[in-house]
Amino acid sequence: MPVISGFIAGVLFGVGLLLAGMADPSKVLGFLDIAGEWDPSLGLVMIGAIATVWLPMRWARRHSTALLGGVMQLPERRDVDSRLIGGSLVFGVGWGLAGICPGPALVLLPSGYWQAWLFVAAMLGGMTLFQWIQTRRGT
Numbered sequence: 001m002p003v004i005s006g007f008i009a010g011v012l013f014g015v016g017l018l019l020a021g022m023a024d025p026s027k028v029l030g031f032l033d034i035a036g037e038w039d040p041s042l043g044l045v046m047i048g049a050i051a052t053v054w055l056p057m058r059w060a061r062r063h064s065t066a067l068l069g070g071v072m073q074l075p076e077r078r079d080v081d082s083r084l085i086g087g088s089l090v091f092g093v094g095w096g097l098a099g100i101c102p103g104p105a106l107v108l109l110p111s112g113y114w115q116a117w118l119f120v121a122a123m124l125g126g127m128t129l130f131q132w133i134q135t136r137r138g139t
Contacts, residue, residue, distance in 0.1 A: 002068055002070060005068060013103065014103075014106075014107045017103055017104050017107050018107060020042070020045040021041065021042065021045075022042065022045065022103070022104050023100065023104040023107045023108050024099075025098065025099025025100050025115070026099065027039060027041070027042065028042065028095070028099040028100065028104075029096075029099040031043065032095070032096050032099075060072055060074060061074065090126075098115070098119050100115075100116065100119055102120075102123055105119045105120050105123065106120065
């Protein structure tokens with residue numbers, strides 16, 4: 001059941017990204033271009049996403065098991081450190097340069113949009129490099 005529910009959640013997420021325009025790099029770049037022809041519509045999508053998850057997160061914090069019986073896994077750390085700031089900066093710069101982030105890039109793969117393939121390859125390379133560095137550091 002968890003695999004099926006995960007698949008359904010992934011499909012709904014992908015459809016939501018497409019409907020919201022989050023998989024359209026020009027729309028995303030229009031949102032990020034606050035000094036030019038700014039398109040605030042993705043800000044409304046983000047506000048809608050926050051509003052949608054607010055009640056379920058409040059519920060999740062009060063329970064130790066998920067609806068399907070699995071262990072509730074919420075982030076334990078709430079501090080801001082250099083890794084969080086650095087990761088946020090890398091994510092933001094990548095989003096601004098490419099106009100897509102990991103979720104929309106995966107949604108775009110079947111479309112034949114070659115830039116999505118390049119983005120995903122670079123993303124996987126970055127994840128592999130990060131794991132390699134972490135292994136070398138012993139953390």
